[in-house]
Amino acid sequence: MRTHRCGELSRRHVGQTVTLNGWVQRRRDHGNVIFIDVRDRQGLTQIVFNPEISPAAHQQAHVLRGEFVVAVTGTVALRPEGSANPNLATGEIEVLVKTVEILNDARTPPFLIEDEGEVTEALRLKYRYLDLRRPKMQRLLRLRHEVMQQARSFLNGQDFLEVETPMLTKSTPEGARDYLVPSRVNPGCFYALPQSPQLFKQILMVSGIDRYYQIARCFRDEDLRNDRQPEFTQIDLELSFIDREQVMVLMEQMIRLVFQTTAGVELPAPFPRMAYAEAMGRYGSDKPDLRFGMPLHDLQDFASKTEFKVFRETLAKGGIVKAIVVKGGVEISRSRIDALGETAKGFGAKGLAWVKIVGAGQLESVIAKFLDARSLLAAVPDAQTGDLLLFVADKPKVVYDVLGRLRLLLAEERNLIDQKAWRPLWVVDFPMLEYDEALKRYVAIHHPFTAPLDEDLPLLETDPLKVRAKAYDLVMNGSELGGGSIRIHRREVQSQVFDLLGIGKEEAASKFGFLLEALEYGAPPHGGIAFGLDRLIMLLGGADSIRDVIAFPKTQRAQCPMTDAPSHVGPEQLKDLSIKLDLIE
């Protein structure tokens, strides 16, 4: 079989007799001389069939077709003067074939195995094994492997133990919808596939594992998106006897190493930090994209003094007024601004006020007569002649959300994003709870095991919404790479939080009883974090869909076009599981 890979031969090998195995990429038949590119994971090598070297092999070359699997043996030779191919790693040499063996033939593939020319994704997924032969997909799979290896090797070096946790586990309240698995030996009972190994990794801390990690598959039965699959992978870890500062410092090292070794990207040290309140106030997002400016400007003072009724009434009702500055935005047409207004309404705003600064102290706007140019420009020092200001007045949550999203949309539209920049950011001091109007109760922003800041502990009883958590998210270029927290390690605090979340004693006992009990047996202070591996690969590899970084992903309807999963099962299988179907039309 093979002596070399298709990407490794160079002028060093000239004169050697080698055997290559691989797939026929392309055949160029010149009559007497036939060229074939043989491809494997490593690359391409041009092999030459010449009747003067081997009439038999030359004869056989006529039947070779794309994607045939071959073994070729021949001599490595320098290509003739002027015929080297500088675009090919092996372009200086070629293999003069003595013998060729067809290891397998192949049907004509439904699409070409090359990066050029996009093919419908449905077709790619049906023939995923062919799609994965394409260099782009090979590169992404390799990148994924390398990221995992770098993370593993870093964590191993830091004395972490890789421990596997169950896939068949217990359904938990809160969070996403669970994937359920019926239990045959316990009729009527169901396992849930883990949404994350959260509870187990905390238990492992109680077990004295001290430092745990796992490249963990997680399952969430929610609707899919461009960056969301029903099963995805986390680099999941947990540490004992640490505080959040130590976690962040350690994780920065890991992320910096991964970026450096797998993508050659040097990230700043240390990563900047930002409190949640500042992220929301300045960027309208808890995962701000720092590759461009366009911050939100606070207009409380200005709005309180203006004649514009909408602003004043919003303030009177406890709302806020903020604005973003679109540099050079006077050129934006009225119809485009109206469309932005519709977009803003789609995001939940009641409306979008706008002002064009057409000259020194000169405003152009339907509301210009209510506004004093001088005090507006004083309130928004960024704004200059030629700029467009967009205002939203509403409850804080709406203002942040709408302006935050407009900020991203406009940055994209106006090409303000530095595509080469890498801007990591730790977002810290998240609120622990928010109030869910629909459920009429508090819900955990991170999860119910997140510890409150020590100094905010008393607020748990007096003003729970003011309580900040020992949580941290790592954000890169506006997407969340990972998040974690220091956990509650004392039973009484955990019970208090469950009370606030409206999780009764009985429910807590039946759902998390094992964790609560474990906390009573000497649980060490602990905390951890989980990184979304798929999204990390997307960022590093420049992939525009999560499906491109997963070998066998699902379509938007959570189906696999290759295997046709999920599928119906026979009555015997259902009977074994004590399941009767009641399909709703």
Next chain:
RNA sequence: GGGGCCGUCGUUCAGCCUGGUUUAGGACGCCAGAUUGUCAAUCUGGAGGUCGCGGGUUCAAAUCCCGUCGGCCCCGCCA
């Protein structure tokens, strides 16, 4: 649950708005022949499509209407 875009030879795209001039066209691929230096080889010739599916309007439907299936994007959802 909701909104949007898309579906035409193996692939990809045009044609659709404004129904008939289309025997549904181009490129890539495929097949055959030619070809001794190509590497997205080239040249010549050829095969290949019930226009996703069903129904309707019409003298006439790829084209207009309704429904349906599938793909993608987004909102909701994703502690």
